[in-house]
Amino acid sequence: MKTLYLVRHAKSSWDNPLLDDFFRPLNERGKRDAPNMGKRLKEKRVVLDLLLTSTAVRAISTAKEIAKVLNCDDHKIKTLPELYHASPEKILDVLKQVNDKVNVVMLVGHNPGLTELIDALTELAIDNVPTCGIAAFKLNIKSWRELEMKKETLLFYDYPKKS
Template sequence: MRRLVLMRHAKSSWGDPGLDDHDRPLNKRGKRSADALGDWLRKQTIVVDEALVSSSARTVETLQRLGIDCDRQVLDQLYHAGSGDMLKALKTRATGQTILMLGHNPGIAWFARDLMLAQPDHPRFEDYPTGATLVARFDIDDWNALQPGTGRFEAFVTPRDLIE
Protein backbone atom coordinates (compact mmCIF):
# COMPACT_ATOMS: atom_id res chain seq x y z
CA MET A 1 0.00 0.00 0.00
CA ARG A 2 1.07 3.59 -0.69
CA ARG A 3 -0.38 6.76 0.84
CA LEU A 4 -0.48 10.22 -0.75
CA VAL A 5 -0.99 13.49 1.10
CA LEU A 6 -1.95 16.02 -1.55
CA MET A 7 -1.77 19.58 -0.18
CA ARG A 8 -2.26 22.99 -1.73
CA HIS A 9 0.09 25.63 -0.32
CA ALA A 10 -1.20 27.81 2.50
CA LYS A 11 -2.45 31.38 1.90
CA SER A 12 0.17 33.60 0.30
CA SER A 13 0.85 37.29 0.63
CA TRP A 14 0.02 39.88 -2.02
CA GLY A 15 1.64 42.63 0.08
CA ASP A 16 4.39 43.40 -2.43
CA PRO A 17 2.83 43.92 -5.89
CA GLY A 18 6.28 44.04 -7.51
CA LEU A 19 7.21 40.57 -6.26
CA ASP A 20 7.25 37.79 -8.85
CA ASP A 21 4.51 35.18 -8.29
CA HIS A 22 7.12 32.45 -7.74
CA ASP A 23 8.64 34.45 -4.86
CA ARG A 24 5.48 35.29 -2.89
CA PRO A 25 5.73 34.15 0.78
CA LEU A 26 2.93 33.09 3.11
CA ASN A 27 0.86 35.75 4.82
CA LYS A 28 0.01 35.68 8.55
CA ARG A 29 -3.10 33.53 8.00
CA GLY A 30 -1.11 31.15 5.78
CA LYS A 31 1.51 30.68 8.49
CA ARG A 32 -1.19 29.82 11.08
CA SER A 33 -2.83 27.45 8.60
CA ALA A 34 0.40 25.61 7.79
CA ASP A 35 1.15 25.23 11.50
CA ALA A 36 -2.37 23.84 12.08
CA LEU A 37 -2.05 21.42 9.16
CA GLY A 38 1.23 20.08 10.57
CA ASP A 39 -0.46 19.55 13.96
CA TRP A 40 -3.39 17.81 12.23
CA LEU A 41 -1.07 15.43 10.34
CA ARG A 42 0.63 14.48 13.63
CA LYS A 43 -2.73 13.94 15.37
CA GLN A 44 -3.79 11.68 12.49
CA THR A 45 -0.47 9.79 12.90
CA ILE A 46 0.35 10.37 9.25
CA VAL A 47 4.11 10.00 8.96
CA VAL A 48 5.42 11.37 5.67
CA ASP A 49 8.53 9.66 4.26
CA GLU A 50 9.15 12.05 1.41
CA ALA A 51 7.88 15.39 0.09
CA LEU A 52 7.67 16.47 -3.55
CA VAL A 53 7.28 20.24 -3.45
CA SER A 54 6.86 23.01 -6.00
CA SER A 55 9.83 25.35 -6.06
CA SER A 56 7.73 28.44 -5.21
CA ALA A 57 8.47 30.30 -1.98
CA ARG A 58 4.95 29.72 -0.61
CA THR A 59 5.06 25.92 -1.08
CA VAL A 60 8.54 25.61 0.42
CA GLU A 61 7.50 27.80 3.36
CA THR A 62 4.33 25.73 3.84
CA LEU A 63 6.45 22.58 4.06
CA GLN A 64 8.82 24.19 6.58
CA ARG A 65 5.94 25.25 8.82
CA LEU A 66 4.39 21.76 8.78
CA GLY A 67 7.31 20.59 10.93
CA ILE A 68 7.73 17.35 9.00
CA ASP A 69 11.10 15.62 9.11
CA CYS A 70 11.40 13.78 5.79
CA ASP A 71 13.35 13.59 2.58
CA ARG A 72 12.31 16.37 0.22
CA GLN A 73 12.59 17.20 -3.43
CA VAL A 74 11.91 20.79 -4.48
CA LEU A 75 10.87 20.58 -8.12
CA ASP A 76 10.46 23.37 -10.69
CA GLN A 77 8.20 21.03 -12.68
CA LEU A 78 5.56 21.24 -9.91
CA TYR A 79 5.27 25.04 -10.09
CA HIS A 80 1.72 25.50 -11.48
CA ALA A 81 1.79 21.90 -12.76
CA GLY A 82 -1.27 20.32 -14.28
CA SER A 83 -2.67 16.95 -13.28
CA GLY A 84 -0.61 15.04 -15.86
CA ASP A 85 2.64 16.67 -14.77
CA MET A 86 1.87 15.91 -11.13
CA LEU A 87 1.17 12.28 -11.96
CA LYS A 88 4.41 12.03 -13.91
CA ALA A 89 6.41 13.54 -11.03
CA LEU A 90 4.83 11.17 -8.53
CA LYS A 91 5.46 8.11 -10.70
CA THR A 92 9.06 8.99 -11.56
CA ARG A 93 10.32 10.78 -8.43
CA ALA A 94 8.56 9.27 -5.40
CA THR A 95 10.22 6.42 -3.52
CA GLY A 96 8.62 6.51 -0.05
CA GLN A 97 5.55 4.75 1.33
CA THR A 98 3.81 8.01 2.30
CA ILE A 99 4.37 10.97 0.01
CA LEU A 100 3.41 14.60 0.54
CA MET A 101 2.92 16.57 -2.67
CA LEU A 102 2.66 20.33 -2.23
CA GLY A 103 1.44 22.34 -5.18
CA HIS A 104 -0.91 24.93 -6.68
CA ASN A 105 -4.41 25.30 -8.05
CA PRO A 106 -5.95 24.55 -10.41
CA GLY A 107 -3.63 21.60 -11.11
CA ILE A 108 -3.74 20.15 -7.62
CA ALA A 109 -7.55 20.18 -7.57
CA TRP A 110 -7.67 18.45 -10.95
CA PHE A 111 -5.09 15.90 -9.80
CA ALA A 112 -7.07 15.15 -6.63
CA ARG A 113 -10.26 14.56 -8.65
CA ASP A 114 -8.42 12.44 -11.23
CA LEU A 115 -6.88 10.17 -8.59
CA MET A 116 -9.90 9.30 -6.54
CA LEU A 117 -12.20 6.32 -6.96
CA ALA A 118 -14.90 8.38 -5.19
CA GLN A 119 -14.73 12.02 -4.19
CA PRO A 120 -14.82 13.01 -0.51
CA ASP A 121 -18.08 14.41 0.83
CA HIS A 122 -16.68 17.82 1.71
CA PRO A 123 -18.09 21.10 0.38
CA ARG A 124 -14.62 22.47 -0.46
CA PHE A 125 -13.13 19.46 -2.27
CA GLU A 126 -14.08 20.76 -5.72
CA ASP A 127 -12.40 24.17 -5.39
CA TYR A 128 -9.50 22.95 -3.19
CA PRO A 129 -8.86 26.18 -1.24
CA THR A 130 -5.44 27.16 0.07
CA GLY A 131 -4.17 24.57 2.54
CA ALA A 132 -6.69 21.94 1.42
CA THR A 133 -5.27 18.49 2.17
CA LEU A 134 -6.36 15.13 0.83
CA VAL A 135 -5.06 11.85 2.23
CA ALA A 136 -5.58 8.87 -0.08
CA ARG A 137 -4.28 5.33 -0.17
CA PHE A 138 -3.49 3.20 -3.18
CA ASP A 139 -3.22 -0.58 -3.34
CA ILE A 140 0.11 -0.59 -5.17
CA ASP A 141 3.67 -1.56 -4.27
CA ASP A 142 5.39 1.05 -6.42
CA TRP A 143 4.38 4.60 -7.37
CA ASN A 144 5.11 3.82 -10.99
CA ALA A 145 2.06 1.52 -10.96
CA LEU A 146 -0.30 4.34 -9.93
CA GLN A 147 -3.39 4.70 -12.11
CA PRO A 148 -5.97 7.51 -12.01
CA GLY A 149 -9.31 6.65 -10.41
CA THR A 150 -7.84 4.17 -7.91
CA GLY A 151 -7.36 6.31 -4.80
CA ARG A 152 -9.26 5.37 -1.67
CA PHE A 153 -10.29 8.23 0.59
CA GLU A 154 -8.80 8.49 4.07
CA ALA A 155 -9.24 12.17 4.97
CA PHE A 156 -9.81 15.65 3.60
CA VAL A 157 -9.40 18.86 5.59
CA THR A 158 -9.05 22.59 5.06
CA PRO A 159 -7.43 25.07 7.45
CA ARG A 160 -10.84 26.57 8.17
CA ASP A 161 -11.93 23.16 9.53
CA LEU A 162 -9.04 23.30 11.99
CA ILE A 163 -8.74 26.92 13.04
CA GLU A 164 -12.30 28.22 13.47
Protein backbone atom coordinates in the same frame (compact mmCIF):
# COMPACT_ATOMS: atom_id res chain seq x y z
CA MET B 1 0.24 -0.18 -0.50
CA LYS B 2 1.37 3.44 -0.72
CA THR B 3 0.03 6.55 1.01
CA LEU B 4 -0.16 9.94 -0.69
CA TYR B 5 -0.87 13.34 0.86
CA LEU B 6 -1.65 16.10 -1.65
CA VAL B 7 -1.39 19.58 -0.12
CA ARG B 8 -2.17 22.96 -1.59
CA HIS B 9 0.25 25.63 -0.37
CA ALA B 10 -0.93 27.86 2.48
CA LYS B 11 -2.39 31.34 1.92
CA SER B 12 0.10 33.70 0.31
CA SER B 13 0.53 37.44 0.47
CA TRP B 14 -0.57 39.86 -2.23
CA ASP B 15 0.81 42.88 -0.35
CA ASN B 16 3.33 43.66 -3.09
CA PRO B 17 1.49 43.64 -6.45
CA LEU B 18 4.81 44.06 -8.29
CA LEU B 19 6.28 40.88 -6.80
CA ASP B 20 6.47 37.98 -9.24
CA ASP B 21 3.95 35.23 -8.40
CA PHE B 22 6.75 32.69 -7.84
CA PHE B 23 8.25 34.77 -5.00
CA ARG B 24 5.07 35.52 -3.04
CA PRO B 25 5.56 34.61 0.66
CA LEU B 26 2.96 33.28 3.06
CA ASN B 27 0.71 35.87 4.65
CA GLU B 28 -0.15 35.82 8.37
CA ARG B 29 -3.00 33.36 7.88
CA GLY B 30 -0.74 31.07 5.85
CA LYS B 31 1.95 31.21 8.53
CA ARG B 32 -0.69 30.14 11.06
CA ASP B 33 -2.49 27.54 8.91
CA ALA B 34 0.54 25.52 7.79
CA PRO B 35 1.71 24.51 11.29
CA ASN B 36 -1.90 24.01 12.40
CA MET B 37 -2.50 21.57 9.55
CA GLY B 38 0.79 19.91 10.49
CA LYS B 39 -0.63 19.43 14.00
CA ARG B 40 -3.75 17.79 12.57
CA LEU B 41 -1.52 15.42 10.60
CA LYS B 42 0.56 14.69 13.69
CA GLU B 43 -2.64 13.79 15.58
CA LYS B 44 -3.26 11.23 12.82
CA ARG B 45 0.27 9.88 13.40
CA VAL B 46 1.46 10.79 9.91
CA VAL B 47 5.11 9.93 9.29
CA LEU B 48 6.55 10.92 5.92
CA ASP B 49 9.18 9.09 3.91
CA LEU B 50 9.41 11.89 1.33
CA LEU B 51 8.07 15.41 0.94
CA LEU B 52 8.01 16.83 -2.60
CA THR B 53 7.35 20.53 -3.08
CA SER B 54 7.16 23.15 -5.78
CA THR B 55 10.06 25.61 -5.65
CA ALA B 56 7.72 28.59 -5.27
CA VAL B 57 8.38 30.44 -2.02
CA ARG B 58 4.87 29.86 -0.64
CA ALA B 59 5.02 26.12 -1.37
CA ILE B 60 8.47 25.63 0.19
CA SER B 61 7.38 27.61 3.26
CA THR B 62 4.25 25.46 3.62
CA ALA B 63 6.24 22.25 3.22
CA LYS B 64 8.84 23.30 5.79
CA GLU B 65 6.24 24.38 8.36
CA ILE B 66 4.36 21.09 8.07
CA ALA B 67 7.62 19.10 8.08
CA LYS B 68 8.77 20.87 11.25
CA VAL B 69 5.61 19.86 13.13
CA LEU B 70 5.89 16.27 11.85
CA ASN B 71 9.59 16.09 12.79
CA CYS B 72 10.37 15.32 9.15
CA ASP B 73 14.10 15.72 8.49
CA ASP B 74 15.21 18.26 5.88
CA HIS B 75 16.89 15.53 3.84
CA LYS B 76 13.41 14.08 3.16
CA ILE B 77 12.28 17.35 1.51
CA LYS B 78 12.87 17.57 -2.24
CA THR B 79 12.14 20.77 -4.17
CA LEU B 80 11.08 20.34 -7.77
CA PRO B 81 10.69 23.29 -10.16
CA GLU B 82 8.40 21.25 -12.41
CA LEU B 83 5.72 21.27 -9.68
CA TYR B 84 5.23 25.04 -10.00
CA HIS B 85 1.70 25.33 -11.44
CA ALA B 86 1.95 21.76 -12.71
CA SER B 87 -0.88 20.05 -14.54
CA PRO B 88 -2.40 16.91 -12.99
CA GLU B 89 -0.54 14.87 -15.62
CA LYS B 90 2.79 16.47 -14.66
CA ILE B 91 2.16 15.85 -10.95
CA LEU B 92 1.39 12.22 -11.76
CA ASP B 93 4.61 11.96 -13.81
CA VAL B 94 6.61 13.29 -10.85
CA LEU B 95 4.99 10.80 -8.48
CA LYS B 96 5.67 7.91 -10.86
CA GLN B 97 9.40 8.64 -10.51
CA VAL B 98 9.42 8.13 -6.73
CA ASN B 99 11.60 5.26 -5.54
CA ASP B 100 9.49 2.24 -4.62
CA LYS B 101 11.23 1.94 -1.25
CA VAL B 102 9.30 5.11 -0.34
CA ASN B 103 5.82 4.30 0.96
CA VAL B 104 4.48 7.62 2.29
CA VAL B 105 4.72 10.76 0.15
CA MET B 106 3.47 14.29 0.66
CA LEU B 107 3.37 16.64 -2.32
CA VAL B 108 2.87 20.39 -1.88
CA GLY B 109 1.69 22.16 -5.00
CA HIS B 110 -0.68 24.62 -6.62
CA ASN B 111 -4.13 24.97 -8.11
CA PRO B 112 -5.67 24.30 -10.53
CA GLY B 113 -3.55 21.17 -11.17
CA LEU B 114 -3.75 19.93 -7.59
CA THR B 115 -7.55 20.19 -7.38
CA GLU B 116 -7.89 18.53 -10.78
CA LEU B 117 -5.70 15.61 -9.69
CA ILE B 118 -7.57 15.21 -6.39
CA ASP B 119 -10.87 15.24 -8.31
CA ALA B 120 -9.51 12.51 -10.60
CA LEU B 121 -8.48 10.36 -7.62
CA THR B 122 -11.67 10.67 -5.55
CA GLU B 123 -15.44 10.54 -5.81
CA LEU B 124 -15.65 13.98 -4.19
CA ALA B 125 -16.49 16.82 -6.53
CA ILE B 126 -14.13 19.45 -5.14
CA ASP B 127 -14.51 22.77 -6.91
CA ASN B 128 -11.39 24.27 -5.40
CA VAL B 129 -9.05 22.84 -2.75
CA PRO B 130 -8.63 25.70 -0.27
CA THR B 131 -5.20 26.96 0.67
CA CYS B 132 -3.45 24.47 2.95
CA GLY B 133 -6.09 21.86 2.09
CA ILE B 134 -4.97 18.24 2.31
CA ALA B 135 -6.32 15.14 0.58
CA ALA B 136 -4.89 11.82 1.80
CA PHE B 137 -5.09 8.62 -0.23
CA LYS B 138 -4.36 4.96 0.40
CA LEU B 139 -3.13 3.68 -2.96
CA ASN B 140 -3.56 0.05 -3.88
CA ILE B 141 -0.23 -0.12 -5.72
CA LYS B 142 3.16 -1.70 -5.08
CA SER B 143 5.09 0.65 -7.35
CA TRP B 144 4.64 4.38 -7.85
CA ARG B 145 4.87 3.69 -11.61
CA GLU B 146 1.43 2.03 -11.31
CA LEU B 147 -0.24 5.28 -10.18
CA GLU B 148 -3.01 6.38 -12.53
CA MET B 149 -5.78 8.96 -12.57
CA LYS B 150 -8.44 6.62 -11.26
CA LYS B 151 -10.56 6.52 -8.13
CA GLU B 152 -8.51 5.65 -5.04
CA THR B 153 -9.33 5.22 -1.36
CA LEU B 154 -9.65 8.64 0.24
CA LEU B 155 -8.41 8.49 3.83
CA PHE B 156 -9.46 12.06 4.59
CA TYR B 157 -9.89 15.53 3.15
CA ASP B 158 -9.15 18.43 5.49
CA TYR B 159 -8.55 22.17 5.30
CA PRO B 160 -8.03 24.97 7.82
CA LYS B 161 -11.63 26.22 7.98
CA LYS B 162 -13.16 22.74 8.18
CA SER B 163 -14.82 22.19 11.56
